[in-house]
Amino acid sequence: MTNNMLSQEEIDALLKGELVDNIDNNNNETVGEKEELTETEKDALGEIGNISMGTAATTLYTLLGKKVVITTPKVEVTNTEELSKEYVVPFVAVDVKYKLGLEGSNLLILKTDDVKVITDLMMGGDGTNTDRELNEMDLSAISEAMNQMVGSSSTSLSEMFSTVIDIEPPRAFLIKLNEDNIDLDIFKNKTIVKISFRMIIGDLIDSEIMQLLPIDFAKNMVSRLLGQKSDFNSDNLNENMDLINQEGNEKLRHNNESKNSTENLSYNVNNEEIKKQEHINVRKVEFQSFDENKKIEYNESIDLIQEIPxxxxxxxxxxxxxISEILEFGPGTVIxxxxxxxxxxxxxxxxxxxxxxxxxxxxxxxxxxxxxxxxxxxxxxxx
CATH class of the missing domain: 2.30.330.10 (SpoA-like)
Structure with missing residues (x-):
């Protein structure tokens, strides 16, 4: 057995088409290829992102009191090397893991200045207090914001996938994509799907927010959405989407019919019970007359309530x-x-x-x- 022989894992990868037959005898390494998405898969992921981020934008508007627009998704396949070269400055990452309905995780990437604006608005500021260092309070606030945003988008995804979808509490932290020691599940797969959104918040932010997903998780979502286990083409995308909508409408119609049937059954049973009841004598009620005005005197002495404190x-x-000013209070502070x-x-x-x-x-x-x-x-x- 020599050092140039392939391992069983490398042989399996070659059979799946995930690696090219290019072995560097000098370094004893196997050179990998990026797994790609079809245009139809990209369109489906863009539609999923559109619906989920649209709901998240509404939630963020409620938190900030500012008009929020998250739109124009751009789907592309990348890898950790390309990300590290393209994004060298620190970012704020929010790790979102699904615990019910979907199996996988995704990473939301935001610019640090954008996070400062959002957290300043959440704490009652005007969003201009960005000339400062990012602190733990900022990370805690953006985690809560993302928890509510992704939680509301999970409701939309639940309706789209016809199953209950829930997430674990998101975790926010600073990240440098050009570091080699990033210990996250999403970076264990070299091939990553990047979905970029344009995020506009009032006149304070006109920036970009990124969603990073492992490619196998992205493919699994598309496959489940269209109800297929294998690859599909763009010709049947609209047909499958129409079928999904029709199934949803049919379920709604079925629920309404069941509700009406239950109400009619309850009404008929109540009528039968009424008919079975014995005959009851009914007579006109007689009320006591209060026409005579009698002068009633009350004790108006205040002695009765004099002892009430x-x-x-x-x-x-x-x-x-x-809140930021109150946190600075200390002995000797003049208010x-x-x-x-x-x-x-x-x-x-x-x-x-x-x-x-x-x-x-x-x-x-x-x-x-x-x-x-x-x-x-x-x-x-x-x-």
Whole structure:
């Protein structure tokens, strides 16, 4: 047995057509080829991405309060070497693994500045606070955003594949695609499907978001979508998609018919039960007359409620701060309020605004002298 002999794994790979018969005798390595997708498979993956990302964009709009558009998918086959040469700067990766309905994982790649904009909006900012280092709070926030986005897109995929699809909680982290020690399942297969989307968020982001999938996982999704185990051609793509839609409509129609049949059966049974009941005598109800107006006197003494405690509070002023500013509070921090020096303070009784007053000092204690009692019509609850 010599060093130039092929292993059983290499022989199996050659029989499957995944490797070319090109052996480098100097390095004792087998040179591999990229497995490709047909145009029909690319079209199907683009349609899957369109539907899932469309739902995800709606979810992201709810989180950010900004118009979100994710569109124009571009599907291509690549590998780890090409990715490492094309994307050399650090990115934020979100690892999404399917735990039900689909078996596999995919990686969402976002630019670090885009993540800063998204997380700043999620924390109540205006999306311009990007001149800073990416921190753990950013990664935690983008993980939650992607959890909700991919979760909603899984609902759309469930309807598309006619099965329940669920994911594990996504994990966000910084990644450099040109590093050799990336320990992710997706990079164990050299051939990777890259689906690129254009992402627009208000007037803050006009960028690109990438979805990376192992090629076997991508092919499996397409095969399941079109209901075939082998390769297919572009001529039957529309027919298969129409068939899927027809099956979905037929299921919906069947569910509606079953619902109507159940309601009719319940109605008929209830009618039969009514007919079987014994005859009941019915007579007109007689109500007591209240025409006579009698003067009723109540004890209006306030003694009854004099012992009920009422909480009186005095508000010195208010202010509004961002979470990032509150996290910077410490001993000695001065907080500016919305009240001017000498401006009357507001006095509340059980949260109801009742009077205005001014601060006084009695011995070593603070007190409030009431200067004005508010008209009841102008009173409001404490917000």
């Amino acid at each position: 009422v909480e009186v509070t005095v508000e010195l002023g208010r202010t509004t701060k961002k 500016e309020l919305d009240k001017l020096v000498g401006e009357p303070l507001e006095i509340f009784a059980n949260g109801k605004f009742i009077a205005k007053g001014e601060v006084v000092v009695i011995d070593d204690n603070f007190g409030v002298r009431i200067t004005d009692v508010v008209n009841p019509s102008k009173r409001a609850n404490k917000i």
